[in-house]
Amino acid sequence: MPHIALPEQLPGISSAFAFRPETAKPMRELAHVLLHEPNSLSQGERELIATYVSSLNDCYFCQTSHGAAAACHLGTxxxxRQVHADFQQAPISEKLKRLLVIAGQVQRGGKQVSRSAVDAAREVGATDTEVHDAVLIAAAFCMYNRYVDGLATLQPQDETMYAQMGAHLAREGYRTPSIRPTSEESHPS
Amino acid sequence: MPHINLPEGLQGIRAAMAFRPETAKPLNELAEVLLHAPNSLTPGERELIATYVSLQNDCYFCQTVHGAIAAAHLDGDEQLVKCVKADFWSADISGKLKALLVIAGKVQKGGKYVTAADVEAARNVGATDIEIHDAVLIAAAFCMYNRYVDGLDTWQPRDEELYLQRGRKTAKEGYVTMSKEYLPQDSRL
Known part of the structure; x- marks a missing residue:
């Protein structure tokens, strides 16, 4: 049961967003810019960074929904699954592997990011904006993950729901709710 | 030296925000709602939560500037800010704020550390659901801001007077207005 009276029938961060729309707005906008808007890192790559950090933070809702969004972008x-198991062996670019190293350091703490990790990313072509975004995506998911788990939000183990959310996120991004209450009147989307 | 080529002459998060105004906008709006907009917790109390979490994350820039903003809201009481940082249990703050600082400290360690007993304890001394929500989200957000500031190795001069001056101004103007000092003025943003 959530720690506070969150709207029922909404899972994870959706319930917290509905509870406090004033903070939801900039949080949605931040995710939209970081993960969805066009950038030199593909949407799939950025969702993989978000998924990886969420798995390090052990947040079921975030790693599953962003994993589903990543899968939609990547088509598989x-x-x-391979990035989750061992990203060094996954079929992703060397640049993304090195940005994932930086993201993992950020997850442990900002001061853990080493000059050598940044140099290593730069050697395989990472730009300053890509390094910046990897750092901020990782930092932002240290917020989103804590928000979702810190309120003990409802996180159903429902693969279909996450697949639907992932499809919505991959298509529409983050400015609009990816999930709505089901038992009330439903609006055509 | 920062890990990436940030604009020179700007301290801490300002340099990172000026580097990437697209993400700066929602980051400032979130801080504005959480810390500056009117609420049942005073701005001083909310800044103390931000300062405390930034201390736990060992982020010099954030704990110093938010400590200064807190002091400005608290009639210049820098001593109270120092007490909260040293041992908030013995500080002259409300029992409610102490209970919310316990929750914030748990969030800093990880979302799952927050217990129903922590939340119950806060409720028993009068904390509302919104106040508990905001304590969780302020703590979570500073786990992001702190990692962003340190993860890029931003310039953080050891100059207490600079932070006190900026604290007084930010306490008065808020985050969105202050951001005009260092963000490029562009009507599209």
């Missing part, structure tokens, strides 16, 4: 769930 297999790469998501």
């Amino acid at each position: 769930t297999e790469t998501v």
Whole structure:
């Protein structure tokens, strides 16, 4: 049961967003810019960074929904599974592997990011904006993950729901809710 | 030296925000709602939560500037800010704020550390659901801001007077207005 009276029938961060729309707005916008808007890192690559950090933070809702969004962008769930198991062996670019190293350091703490990790990313072509975004995506998911788990939000173990959310996120991004209450009147989307 | 080529002459998060105004906008709006907009917790109390979490994350820039903003809201009481940082249990703050600082400290370690007993304890001394929500989200958000500031190895001069001055101004103007000092002025943003 959630720690506070969150709207029922909404899972994970959706319930917290509905509870406090004033903070939801910039949080949605931040995710939209970081993960969805066009950038030199593909949407799939950025969702993989978000998924990886969420798995390090052990947040079921975030790693599953963003893993589903990554799978939609990449056209396969297999790469998501391999990144989760051992990203160094996954079929992703060397640049993304080195950005994932930086993201993992950020997850442990900002001061853990080493000059050598940044140099290593740069050697395989990472730009300053890509390094910046990897750092901020990782930092932002240290927020989203804590928000979702810190309120003890409802996180159903429902693969179909996450696949639907992932498809919505991959298509529409983050400015609009990816899931709505089901038992009330439903609006055509 | 910062890990990436950030604009020179800007301290801490300002340099990172000026580097990437697209993400700066929602980051400032989130801080504005959480820390500056009117709420049942005073701005001083909310800044103390931000300062405390930034201390736990060992982020010099954030704990110093938010400590200064807190002091400015608290009639210049820098001593109270120092007490909260040293041992908030013995500080002259409300029992409710102490209970919310316990929750914030748990969030800093990880979302799953927050217990129903922690939340119950806060509720027993009058914390509302919104106040508990905001304590969780302020703590989570500073796990992001702190990692962002340190993860890029931003310039953080050891100059207490600079932070006190900026603290007084930010306490008055808020985050969105202050951001005009260092963000490029562009009507599209």
